[in-house]
Amino acid sequence: MATMVYMEALSPTMEEGRLVKWLKQEGDAVKVGDALAEVETDKAVMELTARADGVLRQVSVAAGETVPVGHVVAAILAPGEGVGEGPPAARPPTVTAGNEKRETRNVAAGAPVPVGVAAAAEAARVKASPLARRIANETGVDLKLLQGSGPGGRVIKRDLERAAALASAPAATAPAAEPFPVSRFPSPERPYEDVPLTQIRKTIAKRLVTSLGPIPHYFLTTEVDMERAAEAREALNRQLGEQGKLSFNDIIIKTTALALTKHRACNAWFQEDHIRYWNEVHLGMAVAVEDGLITPVIRNADRKSLAEIGREARALAEQARSRRLQPADYTGATFSVSNLGMFDIDQFTAVINPPEAGILAVGSIVPKPVGVDDRVAVRRRMRVTLSCDHRVIDGATGAAFLQTLKQMLENPLAMLL
Numbered sequence: 001m002a003t004m005v006y007m008e009a010l011s012p013t014m015e016e017g018r019l020v021k022w023l024k025q026e027g028d029a030v031k032v033g034d035a036l037a038e039v040e041t042d043k044a045v046m047e048l049t050a051r052a053d054g055v056l057r058q059v060s061v062a063a064g065e066t067v068p069v070g071h072v073v074a075a076i077l078a079p080g081e082g083v084g085e086g087p088p089a090a091r092p093p094t095v096t097a098g099n100e101k102r103e104t105r106n107v108a109a110g111a112p113v114p115v116g117v118a119a120a121a122e123a124a125r126v127k128a129s130p131l132a133r134r135i136a137n138e139t140g141v142d143l144k145l146l147q148g149s150g151p152g153g154r155v156i157k158r159d160l161e162r163a164a165a166l167a168s169a170p171a172a173t174a175p176a177a178e179p180f181p182v183s184r185f186p187s188p189e190r191p192y193e194d195v196p197l198t199q200i201r202k203t204i205a206k207r208l209v210t211s212l213g214p215i216p217h218y219f220l221t222t223e224v225d226m227e228r229a230a231e232a233r234e235a236l237n238r239q240l241g242e243q244g245k246l247s248f249n250d251i252i253i254k255t256t257a258l259a260l261t262k263h264r265a266c267n268a269w270f271q272e273d274h275i276r277y278w279n280e281v282h283l284g285m286a287v288a289v290e291d292g293l294i295t296p297v298i299r300n301a302d303r304k305s306l307a308e309i310g311r312e313a314r315a316l317a318e319q320a321r322s323r324r325l326q327p328a329d330y331t332g333a334t335f336s337v338s339n340l341g342m343f344d345i346d347q348f349t350a351v352i353n354p355p356e357a358g359i360l361a362v363g364s365i366v367p368k369p370v371g372v373d374d375r376v377a378v379r380r381r382m383r384v385t386l387s388c389d390h391r392v393i394d395g396a397t398g399a400a401f402l403q404t405l406k407q408m409l410e411n412p413l414a415m416l417l
Contacts, residue, residue: 002081003052005074007067010039010046011327017041018066018199019073024050026059030076037073042203043294043330044323052076066199128155200292211351215270216390219349222402225410226365226380232412240307249285249339250310252362255408256337257281257301258415263401267334268392269355275392276355284333284353285313287320294320295353297333341365347383357392360405361385382409 007017020038024030035047036056050056054076061073126143128136132155136143143155197205229251237245260267260281269276281302284295296316298309319325335357338350341364350361363383370379384405388398408414 001078002057003054003076004072005036005048005050005056005076007039007061007069007071007073008048009069010048011041011043012331013043013203014041014069014199016066016068016199016202019048019061019063020045021063022059023047024056026056026074028056029079030054030056040199042199043327044325046326048073050076054078054081126155129157131157198291200289200294204292207353208351211354215352215354217349217352218388218390218395218398219385220388220395220398220402221347221383221385222406224382224384224406225370226382228412229409230365230380236306244307244310244314246306246310247313248341248365249337249362250306250313251409252339252360253283253285253298253301253313253337254304254306254309255405255415256335256360257283259401259405259408260335261302262404263397265397266358266388266393266401268357269334270357270389270392271355275357278334280334282332282334284330284336284356284359285316286336286338286350287317289321289323294325294330295333295336296320296325296330299332335359337362341382347385349385350387352387352389357389358398358401359387361387 007019009015010017018040020040022037023035024037030036030050031053032050034050036050037048038045039048055078056074057077058075059073061067061071067073128143133143135141135157136155226248229248233246233248233251240246264277264279267278267281269278280300282297282299283301284297286293286295296319298304298312298316301309304312316325316329319329333353333356336350336353336359338359339362340348341362344364346366347363348361350359352359361384363385365380365382367378368381369376370381371377372379384402386398386402388395393401
């Protein structure tokens with residue numbers, strides 16, 4: 001029996017994918033788990049894998065084409081099986097229960113996949129216990145993707161639990177992306193150049209609309225004396241030697257994380273009918289990539305040393321630029337930091353990444369003449385701007401957070417209090 005190969009949702013927010021290239025060709029023998037194609041998602045380039053043994057047939061999407069999640073891109077047939085009339089055009093991407101859209105997961109591979117109404121009917125023919133059917137219906141799992149361990153191949157509760165455990169395992173990294181860059185040498189024969197949107201650029205466009213429109217932003221700016229922080233960084237780097245250098249960004253991430261532990265009202269998500277205040281601090285770190293922006297997450301940043309944050313930040317930034325981040329690397333941030341200081345930007349405002357309630361925009365460190373006691377001195381100064389969701393963070397609350405952040409940066413020993 002033919003097994004359809006669908007464009008799967010390889011990231012939690014993926015709605016469509018661009019097929020970068022086929023790794024297997026029509027007529028090739030494939031096994032379960034073989035990489036069939038490279039797919040550019042809204043965040044990275046990942047591999048679409050085979051869900052059955054057989055021969056790849058009916059390839060219907062060419063390299064470079066973009067199709068929605070749930071679209072059939074090929075089929076896997078048993079050796080000697082006829083091609084037939086071909087697969088259907090697409091599979092509905094979600095199952096709707098009332099007014100609620102439910103995300104579904106291919107729990108065997110750890111990646112979300114669509115389950116349509118037709119698939120639900122097919123799932124009803126799968127051998128499964130009533131309890132397993134109820135759990136699958138509540139969690140949106142496609143029973144056909146599971147191998148049952150009960151009598152006669154029946155899917156039971158244990159199979160769903162085992163598959164859920166596999167879903168939490170990290171996936172393999174994928175090759176780098178092939179973006180659509182703007183030509184460095186424009187042609188004098190054409191008045192303009194149209195460049196297709198990459199998946200990450202499409203996602204950025206959608207996210208900005210859902211952020212700036214519905215979220216009532218307001219902004220708070222303060223200027224920080226960075227002299228002591230700079231001296232502390234220089235001393236620590238001398239001590240670290242060849243073990244790795246700390247950047248100002250590492251210090252800002254650590255300080256922001258510690259300040260959030262003292263101001264939980266800023267470490268929060270807006271959730272339509274409630275506000276989720278986080279007890280853990282997972283900091284999103286905005287990283288510029290060739291065709292957009294992505295925000296990998298440093299988890300439990302308040303509990304990590306500066307050296308650990310430095311190593312992790314460098315590794316995540318490199319993975320982001322090479323498009324090798326996995327969904328677990330860029331989801332679940334409770335607050336974000338965007339630093340443009342290295343680009344000589346003195347001050348800017350950043351757009352909140354929902355459902356987070358705040359983001360800190362960091363400018364460059366600039367020597368400035370300032371009043372110190374009764375004299376004028378040149379000090380290294382830095383401006384930071386906090387973007388707040390007014391539905392969650394009131395003005396005084398945001399100001400108190402910035403005050404704590406400033407105190408810690410101006411006197412690093414304050415981090416010990």
